[in-house]
Amino acid sequence: xxxxxxRYSYESxxxxxxxxxxxLFGLTxxxxxxxxxxxxxxxxxxxxxxxxxxxxxxxxxxxxxxxxRLSDDLGKIKVSYSVPFWMWLLSNxxxxxxxxxxxxxxxxxxxxxxxxxxxxxxxxxxxxxxxxTGLLTIDVGGAPLNTYWFMxxxxxxxxxxVGYLAYxxxxxxxxxLAPLNKEK
Numbered sequence: 001x002x003x004x005x006x007r008y009s010y011e012s013x014x015x016x017x018x019x020x021x022x023x024l025f026g027l028t029x030x031x032x033x034x035x036x037x038x039x040x041x042x043x044x045x046x047x048x049x050x051x052x053x054x055x056x057x058x059x060x061x062x063x064x065x066x067x068x069r070l071s072d073d074l075g076k077i078k079v080s081y082s083v084p085f086w087m088w089l090l091s092n093x094x095x096x097x098x099x100x101x102x103x104x105x106x107x108x109x110x111x112x113x114x115x116x117x118x119x120x121x122x123x124x125x126x127x128x129x130x131x132x133t134g135l136l137t138i139d140v141g142g143a144p145l146n147t148y149w150f151m152x153x154x155x156x157x158x159x160x161x162v163g164y165l166a167y168x169x170x171x172x173x174x175x176x177l178a179p180l181n182k183e184k
Contacts, residue, residue: 007077008087011064015057015091015163019129022053026131033134046134053131054162058177061087061163065170072171079171084164092156098125099152106149125152 026049033042061084071077089096098121105118126133126146132155136146145151169176 004083004086008064008083009090011060012087012090014060015087015159016094018056018060019053019091019095019131019159022049022056023128023130025049025052026133027127030130030133030137039137042134042137044134046132049131050135050158054158055177057159057162058166061166062170062175062177065167066173067170068167069171069173081164081168081171084167085160088156088160088163092159095125095129095156096153098122098128099149099156102152103149122146122152129155 026046029045029049030042033039033045064083064087065079068077068079068083072079101121102118102125105115105121108114109118126136133146136151136155137144139145140148
């Protein structure tokens, strides 16, 4: 685990910081759409914020996969397809903790303190993952998606899927987003 942290902690923190930056961007867009009182605009801007977030995640993970491929070619390490999962887990640990607290708060809603902690965790999670704000306002089954505890877990899955795909492509030197990967 120490070797993993030495090798991948910087990129994992980078993934989280990208998330926070895009969360602020997404929250700003959601607030602007709310001020315009346009539900459609809120959803559309949220979709674009999520896509922007996933492109940033893709670029970071593609570079990690490419670096691992180079290290594998030099005989330093073996490419491991578990790396994207562990990096996702590390970079999403706050999101998953907040989602867990919200789920427990929903499950034990009869205890005021636990329910309150769950509510606060849900609000913090919506701020930390602000790019999903517009999408989580969609009404399903008579309630917005952000009121369902499992959605706070579900919104972390796109980052895992894109991260895994990007790492796989980077480790094989396949460039899907070649114009976005150009270094100056």
